[in-house]
Amino acid sequence: MTIRIGIMGYGNLGRGIENAIHDNPDMQLQAVFTRRNPDNVKIRTAGVPVVEAKDIEKWTDKIDVLVLAGGSATDLPKQTPRYAEMFNVIDTFDTHANIPQHFAEVDEAARANGKAAMISVGWDPGLFSLARLFGNCILPNGSDYTFWGKGVSQGHSDAIRRINGVKNAKQYTCPVESAITAVRNGENPVLTTRQKHTRECYVVLEEGADAAYVENQIKTMPNYFDEYDTTVHFISEEEFNRNHQGLAHGGFVFRSGTTGVNGEHNHVMEFNLKLDSNPEFTAHVVLAYARAVARLAAEKSFGCKTVFDIAPAYLSPLSGEELRKKML
Amino acid sequence: MTIRIGIMGYGNLGRGIENAIHDNPDMQLQAVFTRRNPDNVKIRTAGVPVVEAKDIEKWTDKIDVLVLAGGSATDLPKQTPRYAEMFNVIDTFDTHANIPQHFAEVDEAARANGKAAMISVGWDPGLFSLARLFGNCILPNGSDYTFWGKGVSQGHSDAIRRINGVKNAKQYTCPVESAITAVRNGENPVLTTRQKHTRECYVVLEEGADAAYVENQIKTMPNYFDEYDTTVHFISEEEFNRNHQGLAHGGFVFRSGTTGVNGEHNHVMEFNLKLDSNPEFTAHVVLAYARAVARLAAEKSFGCKTVFDIAPAYLSPLSGEELRKKML
Numbered sequence: 001m002t003i004r005i006g007i008m009g010y011g012n013l014g015r016g017i018e019n020a021i022h023d024n025p026d027m028q029l030q031a032v033f034t035r036r037n038p039d040n041v042k043i044r045t046a047g048v049p050v051v052e053a054k055d056i057e058k059w060t061d062k063i064d065v066l067v068l069a070g071g072s073a074t075d076l077p078k079q080t081p082r083y084a085e086m087f088n089v090i091d092t093f094d095t096h097a098n099i100p101q102h103f104a105e106v107d108e109a110a111r112a113n114g115k116a117a118m119i120s121v122g123w124d125p126g127l128f129s130l131a132r133l134f135g136n137c138i139l140p141n142g143s144d145y146t147f148w149g150k151g152v153s154q155g156h157s158d159a160i161r162r163i164n165g166v167k168n169a170k171q172y173t174c175p176v177e178s179a180i181t182a183v184r185n186g187e188n189p190v191l192t193t194r195q196k197h198t199r200e201c202y203v204v205l206e207e208g209a210d211a212a213y214v215e216n217q218i219k220t221m222p223n224y225f226d227e228y229d230t231t232v233h234f235i236s237e238e239e240f241n242r243n244h245q246g247l248a249h250g251g252f253v254f255r256s257g258t259t260g261v262n263g264e265h266n267h268v269m270e271f272n273l274k275l276d277s278n279p280e281f282t283a284h285v286v287l288a289y290a291r292a293v294a295r296l297a298a299e300k301s302f303g304c305k306t307v308f309d310i311a312p313a314y315l316s317p318l319s320g321e322e323l324r325k326k327m328l
Numbered sequence: 329m330t331i332r333i334g335i336m337g338y339g340n341l342g343r344g345i346e347n348a349i350h351d352n353p354d355m356q357l358q359a360v361f362t363r364r365n366p367d368n369v370k371i372r373t374a375g376v377p378v379v380e381a382k383d384i385e386k387w388t389d390k391i392d393v394l395v396l397a398g399g400s401a402t403d404l405p406k407q408t409p410r411y412a413e414m415f416n417v418i419d420t421f422d423t424h425a426n427i428p429q430h431f432a433e434v435d436e437a438a439r440a441n442g443k444a445a446m447i448s449v450g451w452d453p454g455l456f457s458l459a460r461l462f463g464n465c466i467l468p469n470g471s472d473y474t475f476w477g478k479g480v481s482q483g484h485s486d487a488i489r490r491i492n493g494v495k496n497a498k499q500y501t502c503p504v505e506s507a508i509t510a511v512r513n514g515e516n517p518v519l520t521t522r523q524k525h526t527r528e529c530y531v532v533l534e535e536g537a538d539a540a541y542v543e544n545q546i547k548t549m550p551n552y553f554d555e556y557d558t559t560v561h562f563i564s565e566e567e568f569n570r571n572h573q574g575l576a577h578g579g580f581v582f583r584s585g586t587t588g589v590n591g592e593h594n595h596v597m598e599f600n601l602k603l604d605s606n607p608e609f610t611a612h613v614v615l616a617y618a619r620a621v622a623r624l625a626a627e628k629s630f631g632c633k634t635v636f637d638i639a640p641a642y643l644s645p646l647s648g649e650e651l652r653k654k655m656l
Contacts, residue, residue, distance in 0.1 A: 137643040265604035276593035308641040315465040
C-alpha cells in the first residue's frame with residue numbers, strides 16, 4: 001500500500017518532509033498546500049501540484065495523511081484541530097505547556113469526524129519523551145537529565161534581535177561537556193541551570209550601535225540569559241551569512257537510577273542525537289509516525305494520539321514476522 | 329490495581345525480579361516457584377511462599393503475571409509455552425535465531441487459553457531491538473552499529489572452562505573505544521569483527537597446567553576467539569574470587585544515516601546502557617513490560633507479543649493525561 005502524503009506549509013520542515021518522502025518507498029507526495037501564491041512556491045518533486053490552502057477541501061479523498069508543517073506559536077493551534085475534521089493529521093506541536101489543551105482539541109475534532117491524528121511528533125517532544133518514559137518506567141528510583149545542543153535556539157535568537165542596535169543574531173545552546181561526563185559515569189550530580197548549558201551568541205550590530213550596551217542587555221536578560229554563562233561575539237554581516245546559516249542540533253537524555261536491596265547498583269540509560277539538520281531529522285521522525293497514522297486510520301482507531309500510544313512496529317513497513325526475525 | 333507477580337526460577341534473574349518488585353509500588357510478589365527443594369530456597373520478601381514448581385497449577389487464580397526467570401537454552405523453550413496455557417507470562421528468551429519458533433509456540437498456547445504473553449524482553453533482545461527499529465524506520469538510508477560491553481560473556485567463559493588445565497575463567501567482551509568514537513562522530517566506518525570488540529580473559533589454572541598451551545587454545549579457538557584480539561591473564565583463585573564476581577554489562581546501539589536531496593546531512597542516533605548489574609537491570613525491564621502484560625490481559629488482547637508490539641504508555645503506572653503533562 002502506498003501512503004499518500006499532503007504537506008501543509010512549505011518552510012524548512014515542509015521541505016524536510018518532501019525530502020523524507022523520497023527516502024520512504026512506500027510513501028508518495030500528493031500535494032503541497034500553501035497560504036502563499038502557489039506560483040511563487042517551487043518544490044523539488046516533479047509533477048506534484050502546489051495548491052492554495054483554501055482549496056484543500058477538494059483533496060479529502062486523495063490524501064491518506066496530512067502533515068502540518070507550520071509553527072507551534074500560531075499555526076498549529078488552529079490548523080491541527082481544523083484539518084483533523086477533514087484528514088488524518090500529524091503535527092510537531094512543541095509548546096510543552098499547551099500540549100494538554102492542544103491534545104483535547106485535536107482529539108475532539110478527530111473523533112467527531114472519524115479521523116486518526118497525532119500531535120507533538122519529532123525529537124523533543126517525541127523521541128526524547130520516549131526516552132524519559134522508558135527511563136522512568138524501568139528505573140523508578142532515579143534522576144532525569146536532559147541536555148540540548150549544540151544547536152540554535154530560535155527563541156533566544158529572536159530575543160537578542162529585539163534589542164536596540166542589533167541587526168541580526170544567532171544563539172547556540174551548548175551542553176557542558178563535564179556535566180555530561182559526570183552523568184554518564186553514574187555520578188548523579190545535582191546540576192544548576194548554569195552547570196548544564198552555556199549560551200553562545202553571534203551578533204551583527206547596526207551601524208553606530210553601542211556594543212557594550214548590547215552585550216549587557218543580553219547577559220542580564222531575565223529567564224533567557226541571566227542564569228547562564230553567556231558569551232557574546234560581535235561579527236560582521238558577511239561572517240554571519242557565511243558561518244551561521246546551519247540548522248544542526250542534538251541533545252542527550254539520561255536516566256540514572258539504582259536497583260538492589262539497598263540501591264547498591266547504579267545504571268545509566270542514555271539516548272542522544274547528533275543532527276546535521278534539525279528540520280530534516282524531525283521530518284523523518286514525522287514520516288515514520290505518519291505510517292502509524294495511516295495504519296490507525298485503516299483500523300478505525302480514531303482520535304488523537306502521541307508517541308506514547310504507538311506500538312513501535314507501526315513505524316515500520318515490515319511485517320511483525322520480518323521484524324522479529326531481523327531486528328529483535 | 330495491584331499486579332500480582334509470580335516468579336518461576338530463583339537464580340540471578342529471579343532474585344532481580346524480586347528486588348524490582350520492591351521498587352514498583354503497584355506490584356506485589358505472590359509466590360516464587362522452584363524445581364529445587366523449597367526448604368533450601370531463602371527469599372528476601374517476608375511472608376511470601378516458596379512453592380514447588382509441580383504445584384503451580386493451584387496458583388492460577390492468584391497470579392496476574394508469571395515471570396519465567398529460567399535460561400534460554402533449555403528452560404524457556406519448554407516452560408513459556410507450557411505456562412502460557414495457565415498464566416499470563418513474560419520471559420527473556422534471548423537465542424536470537426530461535427525467536428520465530430519460540431514466538432509461534434507461545435502464541436499458540438496463549439491464544440488457545442485466553443492468556444497474554446510476551447517473550448524476549450530485556451535489553452538485548454529488548455531495548456536494543458527497539459533502538460534498532462526506531463533507527464531503521466527514521467533513517468532508512470543508514471548503517472547499524474551495535475557494541476556490547478564491557479561485560480561478561482557467559483558462553484565465552486564456558487568455552488574457556490572446557491579447555492584442559494583450566495580451573496575457572498571469566499571472559500569480558502570490551503567495545504573498542506576508537507570505533508565507538510568514529511561511529512559517534514558520524515564517520516560511518518566499515519568495521520571488521522576485530523575492530524569492534526576485544527576479548528579479555530581471566531583464567532585460573534589447575535595445578536601443573538601448561539599456561540602456554542591454554543593461552544594458545546583460547547586465542548585460536550574458532551568462532552569464539554580467533555577473529556578477535558584476545559588478552560589472557562592468568563590469576564590466582566583468590567584474585568578471581570575477589571575481583572571477578574561482578575555482573576556489570578552494557579552496550580551501545582547506533583544508527584548513522586543521511587537525509588537531504590543528495591544525502592548531504594548526516595545524523596547519528598545513539599542508545600547506550602552502563603549497568604552495574606545485568607540481571608537486576610534486565611529484571612526492571614521485564615517488570616515494566618509485566619505491567620503491559622497485565623493490561624493486555626485485562627483488555628483481552630491475547631496471544632504472544634514482543635517489545636515491538638507494545639505502546640510505551642503501557643509500561644507506565646501513570647494515565648495518558650499524566651504522561652502527556654509530565655513527560656511529553
